[in-house]
Amino acid sequence: MQYKYNNFKQNKSNYKLFGSYFIEAGIVTPEQLQEALREQKNKYPYKKIGEILLVRGCLQQNTLNYFVKKIIRPERENQRNEKLNIYSQSQTDRKNILTLNLQPDKVCKILLVIIMLLIFANILSHSGAFILNEYHGGDYSGRLFRLDEESNLPTFYSALSLGFCSLLLSIIAYKKRASNSRYTKHWKFLSILFFFLAIDEIAMMHEILTVLREPLNASGIFYFTWVIPAFIFLLVFGVTFISFLKALPQKIRTLFMLSGMIYVGGAIGVEMIGGYHSQMYGENNFAYGMITTIEESLEMMGILVFIYSLLFYLQKYLEKVNLSISFKNKTNR
Numbered sequence: 001m002q003y004k005y006n007n008f009k010q011n012k013s014n015y016k017l018f019g020s021y022f023i024e025a026g027i028v029t030p031e032q033l034q035e036a037l038r039e040q041k042n043k044y045p046y047k048k049i050g051e052i053l054l055v056r057g058c059l060q061q062n063t064l065n066y067f068v069k070k071i072i073r074p075e076r077e078n079q080r081n082e083k084l085n086i087y088s089q090s091q092t093d094r095k096n097i098l099t100l101n102l103q104p105d106k107v108c109k110i111l112l113v114i115i116m117l118l119i120f121a122n123i124l125s126h127s128g129a130f131i132l133n134e135y136h137g138g139d140y141s142g143r144l145f146r147l148d149e150e151s152n153l154p155t156f157y158s159a160l161s162l163g164f165c166s167l168l169l170s171i172i173a174y175k176k177r178a179s180n181s182r183y184t185k186h187w188k189f190l191s192i193l194f195f196f197l198a199i200d201e202i203a204m205m206h207e208i209l210t211v212l213r214e215p216l217n218a219s220g221i222f223y224f225t226w227v228i229p230a231f232i233f234l235l236v237f238g239v240t241f242i243s244f245l246k247a248l249p250q251k252i253r254t255l256f257m258l259s260g261m262i263y264v265g266g267a268i269g270v271e272m273i274g275g276y277h278s279q280m281y282g283e284n285n286f287a288y289g290m291i292t293t294i295e296e297s298l299e300m301m302g303i304l305v306f307i308y309s310l311l312f313y314l315q316k317y318l319e320k321v322n323l324s325i326s327f328k329n330k331t332n333r
Contacts, residue, residue: 016075021067024058032058038162069088104311108304111161115300118154119293121145126289148283160297162198162302166191168310175318186244206230213228223275227268234264249317255309259302266298 017124019036036052044052050068053059121232125145147154169191176184200206209226212218218225245253281287 018072019053021072022053025321027063028053028058034057048072049203050127068269072094092240102311103312104308104315107311108308111304111307114157115297115304115313116148118145118157118300119297122147122293122296126286126293129289130286146289148289151202154203154296158300158303159201161300161307162194162201165303165306165310166194166198168314170196172314172318173308178305183247221272221276221277223279224271227272228269234268249313251307252313255305255312257301259305259309261302262298262305263302266302270295270298 006220019028019033023030023033031084032053033049036049036056036058036285038218039056040047040049040052050064054061054064122145125143143149144152145154146152150157158292170185171186173184173191176187181187206226209229210224213223216222216225216228222228248256270291274288274295277288277291
């Protein structure tokens with residue numbers, strides 16, 4: 001009968017088995033150890049293997065004492081100390097790790113409350129301007145809460161939410177690249193697109209396209225001329241990303257399309273109505289304020305649905321993303 005040496009190397013606690021020391025030293029043969037183990041199992045389950053080897057004459061008492069005192073016990077104590085050090089270090093590292101548990105429902109409930117507060121404050125602001133006849137007053141403090149104004153709280157929130165989408169998309173793109181996904185470039189493009197939208201929300205770069213108004217003789221619903229190139233972009237985008245959308249899980253695809261319809265419906269659809277009203281009646285009036293309220297509300301709600309879909313996708317299909325930030329110098333490694 002042949003015996004494999006590996007059978008005696010380690011137990012479940014990662015300690016080397018007792019008999020392995022004597023096999024390595026050439027004092028006990030694998031056959032002798034196997035017989036002793038069989039006897040321990042069948043006849044003396046409460047006896048230690050060293051005692052059985054002594055009774056069978058395979059070991060001398062002084063040899064056993066020497067191995068236990070000088071070799072086996074010190075080695076196992078070192079192993080135990082190493083495990084304690086590793087555990088202690090892991091606990092320290094865990095305490096130093098900042099963990100963010102971004103649950104879709106909780107995050108979106110918080111964002112929804114913020115949106116509702118911004119809309120409510122915006123309506124109060126427009127109502128106050130209408131009652132006080134302050135629509136032409138440039139120093140009216142309520143402008144801080146208007147959804148149609150620049151460099152105020154709603155603008156800051158919209159830019160942050162779009163930037164958050166860009167961050168989530170970049171995380172997904174990174175994970176997709178690691179798995180050599182076919183649609184990595186699509187995720188990456190979406191991340192860049194939403195980063196641009198976040199910058200545009202603050203810088204209002206799309207307003208530059210109003211220079212096309214005279215050359216195109218744009219009026220009515222196309223009075224805000226930037227909607228024309230936006231339409232063209234949407235057509236190209238739709239054709240380019242149709243395979244990407246089809247490859248998404250059904251729930252994610254539905255949420256993506258729903259968020260897109262809500263956002264575009266506000267950003268372009270209601271914007272066109274606002275353009276018509278702006279040309280006919282101007283912008284410093286309560287009606288235009290309500291049109292922009294609907295427009296911006298739809299945009300924020302569309303982004304909210306998109307954030308939910310991205311968080312749900314990360315939770316369902318990617319589960320966990322590890323982010324490590326180190327402030328150590330290379331020389332300290």
